[in-house]
Amino acid sequence: xxxxxxxxxxxxxGSVQVLHGIDLDIADEEFxxxxxxxxxxKSTLLRMIAGLEDITAGDLHIDGTRMNDVSPQKRDxxxxxxxxxxxxxxxxxxxxxxxxxxxxxxxxxxxxEVGDAARILHLEDYLDRLPKSLSGGQRQRVAMGRAIVRHxxxxxxxxxxxxxxxxxxxxxxxxxxxxxxxxxxxxxxxTHDQIEAMTLADRIVxxxxxxxxxxGTPLELFDRPRTRFxxxxxxxxxxxxxxxxxxxxEQGKPHTHIGPSPVALPEGMESQAGAIVTVGxxxxxxxxxxxxTDGNARVELVEQTGCETNLLLKLAGIDFTVQTRDRLExxxxxxxxxxxxxxxxxxxxxxxxxxxN
Amino acid sequence: xxxxxTTPAQASRPQSGARIGRNLTNLVFILPSVLLSLTIIGYxxxxxxxxxxxxxxxxxxxxxxxxxxNFLKVFQDPIFIQxxxxxxxxxxxxxxxxxxxxxxxxxxxxxxxxGRSIARTIVLLPWAVxxxxxxxxxxxxxNGDFGTLxxxxxxxxxxxxxxxxxxxxxxxxxxEILVGILVSIPFTVTIFLGGLxxxxxxxxxxxxxxxxxxxxxxxxxxxxxxxxxxxIAIVLNVIYxxxxxxxxxxxxxxxxxxxxxxxxxxxxxxxxxxxxxxxAAAASxxxxxxxxxxxxxxxxxxxxxxxxxx
Numbered sequence: 001x002x003x004x005x006x007x008x009x010x011x012x013x014g015s016v017q018v019l020h021g022i023d024l025d026i027a028d029e030e031f032x033x034x035x036x037x038x039x040x041x042k043s044t045l046l047r048m049i050a051g052l053e054d055i056t057a058g059d060l061h062i063d064g065t066r067m068n069d070v071s072p073q074k075r076d077x078x079x080x081x082x083x084x085x086x087x088x089x090x091x092x093x094x095x096x097x098x099x100x101x102x103x104x105x106x107x108x109x110x111x112x113e114v115g116d117a118a119r120i121l122h123l124e125d126y127l128d129r130l131p132k133s134l135s136g137g138q139r140q141r142v143a144m145g146r147a148i149v150r151h152x153x154x155x156x157x158x159x160x161x162x163x164x165x166x167x168x169x170x171x172x173x174x175x176x177x178x179x180x181x182x183x184x185x186x187x188x189x190x191t192h193d194q195i196e197a198m199t200l201a202d203r204i205v206x207x208x209x210x211x212x213x214x215x216g217t218p219l220e221l222f223d224r225p226r227t228r229f230x231x232x233x234x235x236x237x238x239x240x241x242x243x244x245x246x247x248x249x250e251q252g253k254p255h256t257h258i259g260p261s262p263v264a265l266p267e268g269m270e271s272q273a274g275a276i277v278t279v280g281x282x283x284x285x286x287x288x289x290x291x292x293t294d295g296n297a298r299v300e301l302v303e304q305t306g307c308e309t310n311l312l313l314k315l316a317g318i319d320f321t322v323q324t325r326d327r328l329e330x331x332x333x334x335x336x337x338x339x340x341x342x343x344x345x346x347x348x349x350x351x352x353x354x355x356x357n
Numbered sequence: 358x359x360x361x362x363t364t365p366a367q368a369s370r371p372q373s374g375a376r377i378g379r380n381l382t383n384l385v386f387i388l389p390s391v392l393l394s395l396t397i398i399g400y401x402x403x404x405x406x407x408x409x410x411x412x413x414x415x416x417x418x419x420x421x422x423x424x425x426x427n428f429l430k431v432f433q434d435p436i437f438i439q440x441x442x443x444x445x446x447x448x449x450x451x452x453x454x455x456x457x458x459x460x461x462x463x464x465x466x467x468x469x470x471x472g473r474s475i476a477r478t479i480v481l482l483p484w485a486v487x488x489x490x491x492x493x494x495x496x497x498x499x500n501g502d503f504g505t506l507x508x509x510x511x512x513x514x515x516x517x518x519x520x521x522x523x524x525x526x527x528x529x530x531x532x533e534i535l536v537g538i539l540v541s542i543p544f545t546v547t548i549f550l551g552g553l554x555x556x557x558x559x560x561x562x563x564x565x566x567x568x569x570x571x572x573x574x575x576x577x578x579x580x581x582x583x584x585x586x587x588x589i590a591i592v593l594n595v596i597y598x599x600x601x602x603x604x605x606x607x608x609x610x611x612x613x614x615x616x617x618x619x620x621x622x623x624x625x626x627x628x629x630x631x632x633x634x635x636x637a638a639a640a641s642x643x644x645x646x647x648x649x650x651x652x653x654x655x656x657x658x659x660x661x662x663x664x665x666x667x
Contacts, residue, residue, distance in 0.1 A: 087560060
């Protein structure tokens with residue numbers, strides 16, 4: 001197992017630059033998830049680590065060795081593809097044995113490795129089948145098995161679960177996590193699904209438009225997103241945002257307005273009076289209570305998920321989503337009261353998107 | 358138990374009714390072409406079979422029933438035996454040579470390189486020229502007295518001044534086989550290119566990650582996955598090449614001394630040079646049976662592929 005170091009990595013296709021100076025250190029045995037919207041460059045970055053894409057500029061080191069000009073065959077990394085990329089003319093056992101047989105390993109050793117992997121992944125009964133006669137989940141397992149048998153320096157996952165249905169995805173997510181815990185293999189995992197990122201990662205790398213927005217543990221990203229983009233990307237339902245001008249009251253405490261009503265802002269912000277800021281509040285952090293007629297917000301839509309209730313509301317013309325565990329007796333059109341607690345607020349500079357508190 | 362047995366039957370009844378209706382509609386649509394085929398293809402086949410068991414004069418008039426007599430005459434004709442043997446060589450050599458050349462050509466044309474579309478056009482170009490024209494041009498090229506081949510070889514200092522390439526059966530047949538390969542390549546390359554594009558790029562990426570060199574990718578991914586296309590290319594080419602008439606007829610007329618005759622030129626000569634329409638018909642029926650075998654094989658293979666694709 002091994003560490004991966006990425007220094008000022010750049011990728012251009014002709015004159016179009018898609019990755020702008022990426023810096024990232026992945027420690028031995030760490031599970032790092034690259035997450036971001038489509039086109040943010042996360043898959044390109046993974047493929048550059050794999051050696052399937054050329055590196056335009058910058059350095060890639062694996063275990064301290066510069067890998068820029070090393071072919072994918074010699075990097076000793078295993079990759080699980082979104083399409084699984086199983087060899088359709090080979091059985092499950094042959095698929096898993098392929099890399100070992102290329103290396104000229106002994107037949108008995110190959111059989112042992114494939115048998116071990118099949119046992120871990122519950123594929124023993126399918127070893128003689130062709131990929132086309134397997135279900136999506138089984139194919140996914142074979143793709144994992146093909147990676148496991150090699151004991152590579154690191155595992156690379158390119159959206160491996162996105163072709164599965166929701167239930168199977170949750171199940172395989174847990175299996176991948178358990179597999180990582182038992183094998184302790186350095187893993188780089190690409191996904192656009194922030195739930196997958198949160199649940200799997202030791203550390204998450206949030207990418208946007210070819211840049212790294214923030215690197216941190218799942219809870220760091222959730223609790224203290226460094227940019228407005230990360231705040232909006234991590235967490236479900238997505239964070240609520242409203243814009244306002246910073247004003248100071250007589251005691252010098254900052255506040256702003258939503259419509260006519262003043263809202264206190266967190267103290268100790270790096271901003272001047274008069275600055276335009278974007279305030280973010282998670283749906284879980286806005287207490288809501290049913291109101292008779294004097295409520296400040298109006299319910300537009302009620303979504304019951306069983307455990308939680310999501311309310312889509314309008315307050316002074318601004319959309320808010322609020323999530324509560326209370327069983328509120330409210331319907332669309334009813335008035336409710338929302339409270340804003342400055343301790344839960346994430347304040348960002350409206351121009352740069354950088355965190356201010 | 359009874360319930361579970363009757364339920365699916367009841368459920369499938371309206372569905373199978375709809376299927377019959379759909380099949381009927383399909384039948385109506387293909388009926389015109391079926392009728393056309395029966396007239397244009399079916400009638401001659403029937404007529405040839407009738408002539409094969411009859412005594413026919415040189416003007417095509419049936420004089421009486423001959424039974425298997427015509428077939429006996431065919432099998433007793435040493436030239437028929439020789440032509441059969443030469444047909445085997447012709448078919449195996451042309452099809453084999455075509456496939457062996459077409460695979461690397463298709464693989465190269467499938468690579469992404471500068472000028473690929475021009476190269477593809479050049480390879481596919483012979484397809485656009487009629488077989489008769491191609492054969493005629495090559496007859497001129499290898500002509501002993503004024504052919505460009507001898508001119509080129511002589512200018513290279515080689516002793517081929519006035520070398521009569523088509524005067525001996527061995528060299529004439531070799532040249533005809535080479536021309537046969539040349540004209541079969543475009544079609545075959547097209548089949549293989551279709552096969553190659555159907556292989557997903559991620560398979561090669563996965564193989565690269567698994568440590569496969571380019572050569573190992575070729576032998577362990579590309580070629581095995583081309584196999585169904587290879588089978589189809591072989592069978593279709595056998596069907597086309599087996600009774601390909603123009604190249605041999607135009608270049609050598611089956612000569613010298615029947616040395617380049619294949620079954621199709623043998624049949625042609627029997628019918629239109631010697632006026633033995635009945636013997637020609639009997640030989641035609643034999644050829645028809647061979648090709649029928651290959652056609653059934655082709656149908657079987659494409660069916661199997663379709664079933665596997667599901």
